[in-house]
Amino acid sequence: xxxxxxxxxxxxxxAKPTVDQDGISLRAPGAMSVMNPFDEVALTAAVTLRQAGKxxxxxxxGVGPEGYQDTLRSALAMQADRAIWVKTGNIPxxxxxxxxxxxxxxxxxTDLLLCGKQSADDDACCxxxxxxxxxDYPQIISATSLDLVDHQLIATADYxxxxxxxxxxxxxxxxxxxxxxxxxxxxxGQILKSKKIPIEEYAIADCFTMMLPAxxxxxxxxxxxxxxxxxxxxxxxxxDIIKQYGS
Amino acid sequence: xxxxxxxxxxxxxxVKNRASLVSAAQRLGRVSLFVIGQRTDAELLQNIxxxxxxxxxxxxxxxxxxxxxxxxxxxxxxxxxxxxSSTEIVGRNLLPKLAGKFQQPVVTNVIxxxxxxxxxxxxxxxxxxxxVETVRLPKSVRCFITLQSARFxxxxxxxxSVPVSxxxxxxxxxxxxxxxxxxxxxxxxxxxxxxxxxCGLGTKNITNVDELVHNLHKIGTTASGVTxxxxxxxxxxxxxxxxxxxxxxxxxxxxxxxxxxASQHMCGVVNAQKxxxxxxxxxxxxxxxxxxxxxxDLHDIVPKLIRRLSITHGNL
Numbered sequence: 001x002x003x004x005x006x007x008x009x010x011x012x013x014x015a016k017p018t019v020d021q022d023g024i025s026l027r028a029p030g031a032m033s034v035m036n037p038f039d040e041v042a043l044t045a046a047v048t049l050r051q052a053g054k055x056x057x058x059x060x061x062g063v064g065p066e067g068y069q070d071t072l073r074s075a076l077a078m079q080a081d082r083a084i085w086v087k088t089g090n091i092p093x094x095x096x097x098x099x100x101x102x103x104x105x106x107x108x109x110t111d112l113l114l115c116g117k118q119s120a121d122d123d124a125c126c127x128x129x130x131x132x133x134x135x136d137y138p139q140i141i142s143a144t145s146l147d148l149v150d151h152q153l154i155a156t157a158d159y160x161x162x163x164x165x166x167x168x169x170x171x172x173x174x175x176x177x178x179x180x181x182x183x184x185x186x187x188x189g190q191i192l193k194s195k196k197i198p199i200e201e202y203a204i205a206d207c208f209t210m211m212l213p214a215x216x217x218x219x220x221x222x223x224x225x226x227x228x229x230x231x232x233x234x235x236x237x238x239x240d241i242i243k244q245y246g247s
Numbered sequence: 248x249x250x251x252x253x254x255x256x257x258x259x260x261x262v263k264n265r266a267s268l269v270s271a272a273q274r275l276g277r278v279s280l281f282v283i284g285q286r287t288d289a290e291l292l293q294n295i296x297x298x299x300x301x302x303x304x305x306x307x308x309x310x311x312x313x314x315x316x317x318x319x320x321x322x323x324x325x326x327x328x329x330x331x332s333s334t335e336i337v338g339r340n341l342l343p344k345l346a347g348k349f350q351q352p353v354v355t356n357v358i359x360x361x362x363x364x365x366x367x368x369x370x371x372x373x374x375x376x377x378x379v380e381t382v383r384l385p386k387s388v389r390c391f392i393t394l395q396s397a398r399f400x401x402x403x404x405x406x407x408s409v410p411v412s413x414x415x416x417x418x419x420x421x422x423x424x425x426x427x428x429x430x431x432x433x434x435x436x437x438x439x440x441x442x443x444x445x446c447g448l449g450t451k452n453i454t455n456v457d458e459l460v461h462n463l464h465k466i467g468t469t470a471s472g473v474t475x476x477x478x479x480x481x482x483x484x485x486x487x488x489x490x491x492x493x494x495x496x497x498x499x500x501x502x503x504x505x506x507x508x509a510s511q512h513m514c515g516v517v518n519a520q521k522x523x524x525x526x527x528x529x530x531x532x533x534x535x536x537x538x539x540x541x542x543x544d545l546h547d548i549v550p551k552l553i554r555r556l557s558i559t560h561g562n563l
Binding site: 013016017019026093094095098099117118120121122123124125126127129130131132133134136137138139140141142144156158159160161162163164165166167168169177178179210212213214215216217218219220221222223225227229230231232235236237238239241242243245246247 | 314336339344346350351352353356374379381419422428436442467478491492499502525534535536538539541542548552
């Protein structure tokens, strides 16, 4: 039972980045690049399943440029067994990330893809669904609890306008919510131990052969919210406002 | 040649915003609708201008999964140059899956679109709304786009009526056993509420929020939503969570009770017409984002509000 966990390296989402003069590069002076918090939860959940004897191996995979080795090193310190780095020149478009992860899901014969349900920078909420479409695996999105019983995956997740317990056979793709568990951060011992594990490097060109359509971000701009708050003095005033705009 | 647009509308999409989805789709080409819901959900869209055909998939047949929707929709992909939906759960879970299958691009949470000769530009928020990205999509490939419907004007209605053709389910070979945890049948959906009462950590010990919601119904349909902090304290379940990891809403009024104003939450309410904040902390960030503010203790204000509402409206 192998689990593959895609990890993204993002600008610290709390840093409120601005946009450079080129109108596209993000600038966040002094801000760290961090592992996407949703992926930290997915990785922690995967390691927990292995520690419970329900999985044999947890493989972290990162698809991106120079710097990703640091994020994958963190993944090893968080007790992933192996780390795969698909090296790219720039930050790749989603389709290329998904194609690379799917390539390793097949070549490594993984049974479960445990993903963060979204990345805290672009909030695209796409990767687990795209993986499930490409691999033709069933998907469970926004899981807040998770267990493996007899090669069946049981999760609590979004269903229509509510929540449902969902059971599915492996292989499958799960997108996890932050509520699933608290990320466990590594001890000094684990950090030192992880440094001995080599990161397996691949070039993105070796991972898929299909020509993927070129989608690109051509511009970014900072949103300026200049709302002027009108302060109210009483509940009566408040009710007048609610009546004026409410229906 | 005009592009073919397949627009997926689900019964959980806000009724008030469905014509807006159609107007957004019309920017890209000729529109066919694929409606998931009751027959009336499809019939209510028959007289919108610019629709070529309406397919209707009955939602009541069985407890379906995204896998079943995926299988059922695959045959409809052949003719579509664009596949669109709202950002509600059906589109959010289905469109990227279709995009993944066909190795084609997907852009989510789009707030504006412009179409040129050889490409389409989509604007979408990132970093919890602090940055807007423009994404360029080539016209030569099929694109999947989810839209924040409240950001588009409504399409016009005429006196014509496009026929509705019923579609049969094509069930997936992947079986997902689904057991709903609580019934939502009688709740006012967040998507359709005129007024949403937003509950932050400050409402942890406020016991009469439900009574307030009930009384606000006299002014407009009212639902309540929560912030992450309240879900984390296990006061409320995840299905009413508003914000980055939950739902985006577009009510006439968002009444924020005891909400500090963290961007993780506020990015889910940017499409509210008016934000009214009640908070005892005058320094709370919410007052920089609200249209109206009342500084004070919820323990005093909520009972006063309830009393006033019951007096001024009587028993309507």
